[in-house]
Amino acid sequence: MNQALIIEDDRNIVELLAIHLKDIGFEATRAYTVSEGMHLGLTQTFQLIVLDLMLPGGEGLEICKKIRAEGITTPVLILTAKSEEIDKVLGLEMGADDYLTKPFGIREFQARVKAVVRRSLPAHAQPHGGAVGAMQFESLMIEPDMRRVSIRGQRVELSPKEFELLVLLASHPGRSYDREELLKLIWGYDYEGMAHTVNAHINRLRSKIEPDMQTPTYILTTWGIGYRFNENL
Amino acid sequence: MNQALIIEDDRNIVELLAIHLKDIGFEATRAYTVSEGMHLGLTQTFQLIVLDLMLPGGEGLEICKKIRAEGITTPVLILTAKSEEIDKVLGLEMGADDYLTKPFGIREFQARVKAVVRRSLPAHAQPHGGAVGAMQFESLMIEPDMRRVSIRGQRVELSPKEFELLVLLASHPGRSYDREELLKLIWGYDYEGMAHTVNAHINRLRSKIEPDMQTPTYILTTWGIGYRFNENL
DNA sequence: CAGCCTTTTCACAACCCTATCACAAAAGCA
């Protein structure tokens, strides 16, 4: 399994990241301070480093700089608070590969991790470009790469949230997600909204893709829990 | 598949180039130093060499010179920082076929690669006349090779950015590109401008090719994401 | 079958995103 180094002082976030890194094939090593992170980063080998910029006891960027100075090319994904957007430039100049502003959605985190890691691999190890990951269920076609959803070849206009919900659910047919989980995954790990919001979005999504709203074909309700994508298609 | 040699010390750029060379049919061999590059360039056969001028441990141009001295005619595409424009003359005199200043847009990189490689092939291997790869959508005709766009046979004058945007979008109808992606592809891999800039260009482009600005025919908006070319034409 | 809890549906205000215009800076050209 791939090794990831998380350098972040907020333990809740560390565990959250660790869990979702595991989903996509990473085992996480944890560092809660700059010195810890620096030490681990220089002495062990990782396929990914996740680095919080705002760390007590030192500027997070120093780690990035130092690691690059040592000739280590491990992809680095930087986490930064919203107000520090200026650091984007700085981060990329220091050798970071991508950055994410808090609070971010877990799905976006996973997507960015996959992207930077993919870039770090040699070209011949790349999965083929184009329509990778297209999914079809009866007359519903989902093409995440093109950001297109169509029914019987006819494109359906989905809002960002609707699209993300559909892709997430359709990626794991039969698995039920409760509303809190969906909020974490799509809205962000510390989103302060009501779970009820998810209902409204599912409702709007269904109205766009379901032939019959009374008896949904694709997005089913797991009563008392949340929603799932129909696994019998 | 064609073989390309990339000689460049920044690994991020190397991988970026490798990925996009693959798009246009090249398999990349990587060299991170002058000596590596020199050795590979002299001992293996490539259909393309991409060479960074600013390499640690030696003048990049030496590689070019040496290779040409050995009678190797592989097309060489030179990468150079903006301030070193003087080197253009020098590079071309040393036997380079084209050059590109950093940061460059991925699309431009691909276009230049295609151009130098095409020039290096014998005349009978050339694709036929100018209209190769022309695209027509209703009354809109796009001829990338001739850098010409026309509506009902009437030529439309597009600025460089407008033209590139149109060709890129029209090359993948139905696929949505977000603004950041367009900036990367057309403006350059580390362009630091605002995504909002894309809006302005799309707006100007539309005003030149769309019959009705209120309901665009060709360039559609993917709300919350970016733009796409109409796939139903 | 009644009561309670969950989900669905609808409406709407606040918010965010896009379209558009204007203008200054930058780049290209003569």
Added chain:
DNA sequence: TGCTTTTGTGATAGGGTTGTGAAAAGGCTG
């Protein structure tokens, strides 16, 4: 160099999306 075109960005108006309340409908439990 001076002129023209292109380009980047701010400001603003308009439109779509989103979050939430409230009521209706549906399912579970005793």
